[in-house]
Amino acid sequence: MAPGGAGDTPEVALSGPSMTSRKSVTGGGKRDEELILPINSSLSVTLSQDQLKTTTTAAISTDFTEDRIWLNGREEDVGQPRLQACLREIRRLARKRRGAGDGDSPPLSLSYKVHVASVNNFPTAAGLASSAAGYACLAYALARVYRVEGDLSEVARRGSGSACRSLYGGFVEWQMGEQADGKDSIARQLAPEGHWPQLRVLVLVVSAERKPTGSTVGMQTSVETSALLKFRAESVVPARMREMARCIQDRDFQRFAQLTMKDSNQFHATCLDTFPPISYLNDTSRRIIQLVHAFNAYCGQTKVAYTFDAGPNAVVFTLEDTVAEFVAAVKHSFPPAANGDRFLKGLPVTPVPLSDELKAALAGDPTPGGVQYVIVTQVGPGPQVLDDPHAHLLGSDGLPKQAS
Structure with missing residues (x-):
């Protein structure tokens, strides 16, 4: 990931948790649709990225005039409410950290627009948890770009409830929580990916x-x-x-x-x-x-x-x-x-x-x-950073490589 100075395009490509709403105990509906708070806790298994994965690249730059996102090579509406909720939350956390005076990182303008490209290697919107994998990968990528640390459950959850579970490998529980603001509605790992090798x-x-x-x-x-x-x-x-x-x-x-x-x-x-x-x-x-x-x-x-x-x-x-x-x-x-x-x-x-x-x-x-x-x-791990530039989905111009 490059430095975040003016004109730079820091990017991170992530091989996200493949599919994670393969629920052993299936989730239910939402008690708060805006905050994506569930009416009950749920449990899922994260699958191996060697077979099923979402890969996401995010980049920010002074050269970008607007936020843009591409899914499986096709540009999507960046104004989707859940996508906007993720962006707002990650930028809020970035402003909060910057306001805390973190002197270890170079300045990063939060006014920069972001470009995101994401690809699934399994059927999308077909009941195979593509949204869970996608939003978990998106939250993780944006956090790297904006240098946000800590639990990303709330960021991912605002995009897709199941996505908070997808931030972990192995066997994962999404705790419904009780607080109205959803701060305790988070995911936790019950067992790592190597727990049940058979x-x-x-x-x-x-x-x-x-x-x-x-x-x-x-x-x-x-x-x-x-x-x-x-x-x-x-x-x-x-x-x-x-x-x-x-x-x-x-x-x-x-x-x-x-x-x-x-x-x-x-x-x-x-x-x-x-x-x-x-x-x-x-x-x-x-x-x-x-x-x-x-x-x-x-x-x-x-x-x-x-x-x-x-x-x-x-x-x-x-x-x-x-x-x-x-x-x-x-x-x-x-x-x-x-x-x-x-x-x-x-x-x-x-x-x-x-x-x-x-x-x-x-x-x-x-x-x-x-x-x-x-x-x-x-069973597989949670999000993984891809250091190989050839795996990145965006080119130096900030556009999908296949469309550059």
Whole structure:
């Protein structure tokens, strides 16, 4: 990162936490939509950046005439309220630090405009937590550029509630807090990424299309109309949070898996209890649920678990020694349409034959092309600074390199 003197363009590219709203205990709605304060605590797992990541570059300069932002190569409206909330908060913190008289840093004019470029290597706005990864990466990048230190939970949360969890690796809790100003609504790491090395995560991409109902709009409607959501937040989630934390600490996969599936099911039940009802799952999503339960029944124990966020794509938790057999079951149930050589991405998987007994146990006829591809990954760290200039997304002129 370059010095922040006049005319300089300090920039930092970050390989952000890949996807972090793969909730073992799924979050609920918001009690304050402006401050993005939740009605209950929640828990998530940060995935490895080797397979899934958001990369963000931020730069400030006297040459820039306005704030600008590009997402996946396309310029977006910088006036979006949540984006503006992040910018205001990071600049407020920078003014506060400058006012404290930090003599260790060269002067940095807060009147400089900022350019931001961000790229996801996984489907955006498809229920795979792209906003959580993106806003966590944005908050971290802006903090480096404006030399803001300390907990960035509030900055990231103002963009996307789940983003505060994405600032940490491993297993992370977003504490709902009680204060009206949200100062105690922060994230904390329950266990680091290396805590459970055998745990694997499979992302079954059913559709890369944008979901018709955004998670923010959908959950706010649920808060307003779903009695089940209120009951869930007050009477179910607190106990599940404690139990899930225990399962993670003890690496108790069977209980972890069962809680994950039950909570996913209940989250989508609140969506149906919303008025008008919201349905994020499609026929393939429900077929995946059947497949998981059939696989577990055949094994005689819970060896895989699904969870769905606000979209049709499934995230499956399992242990390393089960990956190959379950992948074979997925390929049997959802034969690749035309991309057999690209059906599996991420961590390598050694092919294994599927037994005739397991084939018979898998319910329903195969659905060719139902799953577009599978990404095999694992638990990963929080944001990482990319020092290689070639990884930066903005050129010396402050514009995206591909558009320069």
